[in-house]
Every structure is written in C-alpha cells, then in structure tokens.
Amino acid sequence: MTRAQLVGVLIGLAIVAALTVLRANDPQLLRFAREITFDEYQRLAPRPFEDLPVRVVDIDEASLREFGQWPWPRDRLAALVNRLSEMGAAVIAFDILFAEPDRLSPRTVVRDVPGIEPALLQRLPDNDEIFAGAIAGKPVVLGFGLSNEGSYRPPIKAGFAFTGESPFDAPPRLTAATPLRPEFEASAAGLGHISLNPDSPSAVVRAVPLLLSDGEQLYPNLALEALRVAQGASTYLLAGATDVPDTITHIKIGDFNVPVTAAGELWLYVSEDRAERYVSAGRVLAASGGPPDVGAAVEGSIVFVGTSAAGLLDIRTTALGHNVPGVSLHAQTVEQILSGRFLSRPDWADGLEILSIAVAGSLLVMLTTFVSPGVALACGLLITGFALAASWIAFLYAGLLFDPLAPILAGLVTHFAATAYRFLVTDRERRVVRRAFGQYLSPSLLYRIEHTHNALRLGGDDRELTIMFVDVRNFTEISERLAPTEVVGFLNTLLDALSRDVIENEGTLDKFIGDSIMAFWNAPVDVAGHPSKAVRAALAMRETLARLNDKDAFGFGAEQRVAIGIGIHTGLACVGNMGAEAHFNYSAVGDAVNVAARIEAACKEVGFDILVSETTAKLAGRCALLEAGALGLKGKSTRTRLFGVVGDESFAASDAFAELLEVHRRLVDALRARSTDSRRILGVVKLKASALAPGLSDFYRRISRRGDHFIDEPTAKDAAGE
Incomplete structure (x- = not known):
C-alpha cells in the first residue's frame, strides 16, 4: 500500500464514520426522505380494500343541502344515533367534538328573551339532554381533542393491564383536552381522542397514536375505543419490551392483537378511498327507515360519524397522496386491525441501517482504493439493487419497513469522495504514465x-x-x-x-x-x-x-x-x-x-530486410532463420554474426524451408572452406529461394561477394572495422 493509498483509505473511512454518526443522529431531512420512501411503497402496493364491517356515516354536501348547514342541532344527531341503533350498528363513534352547549337548543335560544318565565323555560326541550338520552345505554363512543389550555382530563371508560412495567412515558403526551359536556361523558360507552398526528410536522398522516399519556393515565384513541366497545371488552392489555423500559410493542383489544411502535403508534397502511366505505348521513335520516341498502351497510358495522363537507377543515393527506376526510382514517385504522395487515418498523431497524452504512461504506472505500472506481461502482450498484430489493420484499411480504435510501446515499457519497481523491491524488502518477507512454505502449504494458x-x-x-x-x-x-x-x-x-x-x-x-x-x-x-x-x-x-x-x-x-x-x-x-x-x-x-543500429545499417550490404544478431537468434525460438555471415560493425573490434529472418515458426516448420535451409547450410560450409563447389550450390539455392521467397534473390546475389563474412577467423580489415 502506497502512502497516497493509505491516506485515501483513512479519509474514506473518516467520511464513512461521519455518515454513520449522521445517520445515528437521524436528522429531519433523513427522516423526511425515509417517510417519502415508505409512502412510495404504499403507492406501489396499497392495502387492498376489503368489504369489512366498518362504515363512515358522512355528513356530506348532500346531507347539508337537505338538512341545513353545520353544526346541526343535537336533536338531529340524536335522531341519527337512534336510526343507526335501529339499523343494528355495532358501535357509533363520533369524530365530532361536543365541547360547547348546543346554541340551537330551544331552551338556549329563548333563555335571554326578556320576561321569559323560568317555569316555561324549563318546559322547553334541551337538545343536549335529548342527545345525552339518545346515547345513553347505546354503544356510542365520543371523541375529544387536545388543548393547550386548562387541565381537563376526560374520564377513562376502560381499564389497562400491563405485562412488565407500566409504559406511561412511552406514548405522546396529553397536557390537556377539550372538555366534554358532563352529561355526554356520563352517557357515552367510550371516550377516545381524535388526534391523528399531534406531534408530526408533516401534513401526511402516516402513524396514528393509539394511546396518549399524561404520565399517570393512558387515553385510547377513537378507533381503538370503538373496537373495544364493539367487542364488549373492558380492558386493554399492553405488552412492552422486557429489556427496554417505557416501550410498547403490542396492544391487545379483545380478540385482536395490534403491533405498534415503541410509542404506541400504529403505522397506517391505507387503502384507496372507496365509495363503498361511506354512507351519506342524509340517507340514514331519510324517512321510513332509509333505503334498504343503507340498513344492510350499517347492520353489524362499526360506524364512524364525521364530515367530508368542504369548509369544515377535516381533510387529511394519506401516504397515497390522497386528500380524504379525517374520519375515514379512523375507519381505516379499524379496517387494518380487522384485516390483520400491519406495517411495522422493528426496533433494530435503525441499528441495521447504521451498520449497513458502516460496512458498505468501508467496502466501497477499499474497492475504490485498491481495485478500480469502475469495479467499486459496479459493487455499489449491486449493493443498491440488493438494498432496494430487500427493502421492497420485506415490505411486500412481511409488512416490514426498512430504509434503503440512507445506505444508498451514504454509499454514493463515499464512492464519489473516494473516487475524487483517487483521481486527484492516488492516480496522479498513473496519469503521468499515460501521458508519457500512452502513444508508445500496448494497453497491457501500460496497465x-x-x-x-x-x-x-x-x-x-x-x-x-x-x-x-x-x-x-x-x-x-x-x-x-x-x-x-x-x-x-x-x-x-x-x-x-x-x-x-x-x-x-x-x-x-x-x-x-x-x-x-x-x-x-x-x-x-x-x-x-x-x-x-x-x-x-x-x-x-x-x-x-x-x-x-x-x-x-x-x-x-x-x-x-x-x-x-x-x-x-x-x-x-x-x-x-x-x-x-x-x-x-x-x-x-x-x-x-549501438549494435542494433549497426545491424540495421548492415541490411544494405547483406541485401536482406530483417537481420538479427546471433544472441537474438538463439533466443527467438524456432523462427525461419538463415545465416548471413559475420560482419564487422562500425565501432566493434570483432565481427558480429548475423541471421536473416525469413519467416515465423510455422514457416520454419514447412518442408520447403527445410529443403532451403539444408542447401543454405551446404553453401555456407562451402564458403567457409573456400570451396569452388560454392558456385554450383549457389545456383541450386537461388532456384529454391526464388520459388520460396522472392525477397531472398538480392541476398543470394550478394552472398558470393561476401565469402569472407563466412570465414571464422576475421581478417585485419574486419578487425579494423572498415
């Protein structure tokens, strides 16, 4: 490892450590990106709509046109309760606050009329009393909201049991609530808060707090309380983690066991907003008991009463990007529990994601430093693909929420930082090599x-x-x-x-x-x-x-x-x-x-285009070589034995060259011996050479004049290098 590589590894690991710490701190931007990712998963695979016994009685525009603007007098709401009860509703849960007296009540309207007799005033009907009488003895759940003023706490209609320590510090805090009319508190079968995302800065409702806490008591939400009353259950059973204090893992309501976050929140897995979920309040209040299909929809159902009318400011945004009435999210909460299709983010998910950033980042630093940025990028793409696939499969088949985005972003930052360092520092010498040798070497040698x-x-x-x-x-x-x-x-x-x-x-x-x-x-x-x-x-x-x-x-x-x-x-x-x-x-x-340069110059004298020294000839393998004599090269005290290159190994193995080589050796022996037989042999070899390689003609034409080059002992002239 070079010094530059060592520094690059240390810098890369420092970046990985910084990214790991950043993810451990989980800033708002990363949380937002994670939530957007989970929203996309729901949009790709929303919870299928099922025709479950859950309905929303909607005070919609049609209902307001028929029965007047909102708020309705509470005797009309009492009539709505009576009608729903007659139709066989299992529970009637109001996503409506009843904090103030009914200003449309006849007793309230005439109270300030001058000269009204108290006895007459008492005989006038009071809509609040009528509504309280309507809900008394019926499975009606009322909602309460959160308040920043006062110290009101609604009464608790159910008990709580715990496995382990009581988790009063786990849920979101309830500092104060909007007061309910005392007669409503007493008459209702259940009370639940209607806040959907009290602590979230986002307008999108992703997790619903099933419980709130004031530090001493727990308060269920409207959907949870409606499900309890529908089953006739009297107690909530809360399970917490044995090794982590002040956490909640499950809430058991009657026959249903609901997995929740450590704070007692339910990840909302929403379905499309379907018309089958809604029943118009105007149709329920219609004369003669209402249409038959309305009764069939209400019978045996958990009914939530709320409004979708414009201007009443109860519109929420779901993970699917749809704007829906807030009351429908309470209904979807119960639907999700009844269907058993939950989303959960395990407590160890954060640790797994932090570990993946550290491990994958370190791997990419090593690959980028010691292998190549291309290989590192390919591995990074494989890691990205694996993270996305694993996260998606976990969501699709197990309802588990794992964030693939933070490890991917950390990997990208690490890879490009390590690549930039390598380009600017580590590979600087290699770029110098390429500038110096790029035009003169083969790619394999250059590498x-x-x-x-x-x-x-x-x-x-x-x-x-x-x-x-x-x-x-x-x-x-x-x-x-x-x-x-x-x-x-x-x-x-x-x-x-x-x-x-x-x-x-x-x-x-x-x-x-x-x-x-x-x-x-x-x-x-x-x-x-x-x-x-x-x-x-x-x-x-x-x-x-x-x-x-x-x-x-x-x-x-x-x-x-x-x-x-x-x-x-x-x-x-x-x-x-x-x-x-x-x-x-x-x-x-x-x-x-110098010898190589002199050998090239000797090609003119020998009459052959490729000449090699005896040293090269011995090391060149089985090439087709012909002895060209020993020449006195300029600057050399002894003669240098040269060979002419006729062809490659395959040419050397041919029968024609074997015949030529045999005759050539006889010619060389005759020239060394100064034999007169050399002329006859030269004629034979010229015939064979002209048939085999026309380029040999000049070589053999000159060879007879260079007989001294084949004599072993150099002459004085040769020794002088002339």
Whole structure:
C-alpha cells in the first residue's frame, strides 16, 4: 500500500464514520426522505380494500343541502344515533367534538328573551339532554381533542393491564383536552381522542397514536375505543419490551392483537378511498327507515360519524397522496386491525441501517482504493439493487419497513469522495504514465506500468533488452521528389502503420528519428520472450509494408515500392527516464543499442530486410532463420554474426524451408572452406529461394561477394572495422 493509498483509505473511512454518526443522529431531512420512501411503497402496493364491517356515516354536501348547514342541532344527531341503533350498528363513534352547549337548543335560544318565565323555560326541550338520552345505554363512543389550555382530563371508560412495567412515558403526551359536556361523558360507552398526528410536522398522516399519556393515565384513541366497545371488552392489555423500559410493542383489544411502535403508534397502511366505505348521513335520516341498502351497510358495522363537507377543515393527506376526510382514517385504522395487515418498523431497524452504512461504506472505500472506481461502482450498484430489493420484499411480504435510501446515499457519497481523491491524488502518477507512454505502449504494458511503484523515477536501470532499429531505404531520393508536406504525409502513413506492429507485440516505441524508428522490448516492465516478440513485430512490419505498397497507400504508383531495413539485437542496456525532472524521455542507451543500429545499417550490404544478431537468434525460438555471415560493425573490434529472418515458426516448420535451409547450410560450409563447389550450390539455392521467397534473390546475389563474412577467423580489415 502506497502512502497516497493509505491516506485515501483513512479519509474514506473518516467520511464513512461521519455518515454513520449522521445517520445515528437521524436528522429531519433523513427522516423526511425515509417517510417519502415508505409512502412510495404504499403507492406501489396499497392495502387492498376489503368489504369489512366498518362504515363512515358522512355528513356530506348532500346531507347539508337537505338538512341545513353545520353544526346541526343535537336533536338531529340524536335522531341519527337512534336510526343507526335501529339499523343494528355495532358501535357509533363520533369524530365530532361536543365541547360547547348546543346554541340551537330551544331552551338556549329563548333563555335571554326578556320576561321569559323560568317555569316555561324549563318546559322547553334541551337538545343536549335529548342527545345525552339518545346515547345513553347505546354503544356510542365520543371523541375529544387536545388543548393547550386548562387541565381537563376526560374520564377513562376502560381499564389497562400491563405485562412488565407500566409504559406511561412511552406514548405522546396529553397536557390537556377539550372538555366534554358532563352529561355526554356520563352517557357515552367510550371516550377516545381524535388526534391523528399531534406531534408530526408533516401534513401526511402516516402513524396514528393509539394511546396518549399524561404520565399517570393512558387515553385510547377513537378507533381503538370503538373496537373495544364493539367487542364488549373492558380492558386493554399492553405488552412492552422486557429489556427496554417505557416501550410498547403490542396492544391487545379483545380478540385482536395490534403491533405498534415503541410509542404506541400504529403505522397506517391505507387503502384507496372507496365509495363503498361511506354512507351519506342524509340517507340514514331519510324517512321510513332509509333505503334498504343503507340498513344492510350499517347492520353489524362499526360506524364512524364525521364530515367530508368542504369548509369544515377535516381533510387529511394519506401516504397515497390522497386528500380524504379525517374520519375515514379512523375507519381505516379499524379496517387494518380487522384485516390483520400491519406495517411495522422493528426496533433494530435503525441499528441495521447504521451498520449497513458502516460496512458498505468501508467496502466501497477499499474497492475504490485498491481495485478500480469502475469495479467499486459496479459493487455499489449491486449493493443498491440488493438494498432496494430487500427493502421492497420485506415490505411486500412481511409488512416490514426498512430504509434503503440512507445506505444508498451514504454509499454514493463515499464512492464519489473516494473516487475524487483517487483521481486527484492516488492516480496522479498513473496519469503521468499515460501521458508519457500512452502513444508508445500496448494497453497491457501500460496497465502494468501504471501499477508499478516508482515507474517514472528519474534515472536508469541496467537490464537485458531486445532493441530494434527500422530505417526507410532510399529516403533521400524519395524526399527530393516530394514537397515538404508530402514528405510529412508519407512518413506519417508509414511510421504510424509500422509502430502499431511494435505496440501490438508489447514493444516500447522509443523515438522516431527522421525516417527511422527505435523500439525495444522488456522495459519499462518485464516482457516474457521479448526476442521472439521483437522478431514477430519485424515480420508484421514486412507484411504491413507489403499491404501499403500493394494498395499504393503512398501515392507513388505501382512501379515504385517503398523498402525498409530492420536490425534487431539482444543485450544489456541502461534504460530509464533521462533528462530533467520536469521534462524527460524514457529511452535506452548502451553498446547493445549501438549494435542494433549497426545491424540495421548492415541490411544494405547483406541485401536482406530483417537481420538479427546471433544472441537474438538463439533466443527467438524456432523462427525461419538463415545465416548471413559475420560482419564487422562500425565501432566493434570483432565481427558480429548475423541471421536473416525469413519467416515465423510455422514457416520454419514447412518442408520447403527445410529443403532451403539444408542447401543454405551446404553453401555456407562451402564458403567457409573456400570451396569452388560454392558456385554450383549457389545456383541450386537461388532456384529454391526464388520459388520460396522472392525477397531472398538480392541476398543470394550478394552472398558470393561476401565469402569472407563466412570465414571464422576475421581478417585485419574486419578487425579494423572498415
């Protein structure tokens, strides 16, 4: 691990730790995003509507048109109670506050009339007494609201039993309630609060508090109390976590066991707002007992009385994004309990999500640092897909709410932060490598250099290289016939094509010297079998040049073909970055480089386009080679034995080349022995060579004049390097 990588890992892990702490603190923005995610789940798969015995008697616009504006006098509400009771309603729950005296009561209306006799006033009907008498002895549940003033607490109509410690501090707080008329309190079978989301800053109702607490007593909500009265139950049984104080896990009401949050809230799993859920209050109050379908809908049902009329300000927003009457959410709460289709967010969900941020974030930091941002991104996408799929499946099949968004967002932040650091710091050296070598190396070699520490340090190393020099024949003559721009075009076409053969065979392009190319193998990184790869590159250049000539790529016409000479030598050289810290070239120097250059120059004398040294020939594998003699190269005290490259391994294995090689060896032996038989053998070998490779004609035409090159002992002239 490099220092830059270590710093990158530490920075990445610090970011992961910060994101983990942020999620543990659970700021409002993350909670909002989590709630939006759960809303989307409900929109994709809402709770199916079922025809359960729950109805809303709706004081709708039609009812107000028929019976007058709201508020109705309470004798009319008494008539509504009586009618619903006659129809067989199991419970009648009012989502309406009865905090003030009925101002439309006849006794109230005439009370302030001057001269009214008290006896006459007492004989006038009182709507509050009528309503209290109507609900007395009937399964009627009244609602109360929350207040910021006073200290009123409604009476409790049911008992509470606990398994474990009493969880009075778990539910939302009830500081004060809106007072109910005393006669209503006494006559009602049950009392429940009607607040749907008292502590939530959101307008969307997602969780309904089934209980409120003042620290000493618990108060059920309207839906819970309606369900209790419908079953004739007298007690709520509350279960809490044994290892966590002041929590509630379940509430048992008669035959129903309801899973709740630690604060006693029910995650509301809503269904579409269907017309089948509603019955118009006007139809219930219709003469002659109302239509038959109304009686069938009400019979045996838990009935909630409320209003959907515009202007009465009881419209709420559900997780589905629908605006519905508040009373319908009380009905949906009971429907959800009756259907047994609950949503729950386990107590350990927060811990799991925090842990997933820490683990996934750390994994992404390691992958981004040590593998590649692409692999890290792919893994991040897999983690994202898994988180989304797991969260969705848990919701769909188990009603469990797990937040996939926080781990995904944390993973994105971690990945892009680690990627940015790697790009700006860790990969800076690799970008320098690409700028220096991108045009001169094959992608595989470039990748290996990028992952080699200190690949671009200034200085050189002694290592075995295979060096190649390539030169264009008769370039001076060609350039004299062309304009300067045409010369440039010719060189670009030729050198670009030839350099590709070097790169494709894992060579390093050192430099272009006018019409020449210098390349080498086995640096900056090791290249296995580098002599044979250099020879294959030379053979590829021969074929490339033939194709360019055949299609007249240079525009010289079919009568003039471009030729090249290639010299290859394997030996020890110093290779590295040479120059200044700010401006350097990667190159090789040494005697082996000079030998390769001299071998390329010898191609003219030998009359062959590819020559290799004896060292390269021994290491190049089973290529088709012909001995070309030992030449005195400039600057060398001894002669250098050279070989002409005829073809690759498959060519060397052919019967035709085997025959040529046999005759060639006889010719070489005759030249070494200064035998007069060499002329006869030369004639034979020329015939075989012309049939096998036309390019050998010039080689054999000159070989008779170079008999001294095949004599083992160098002459004085050879030793002088002339």
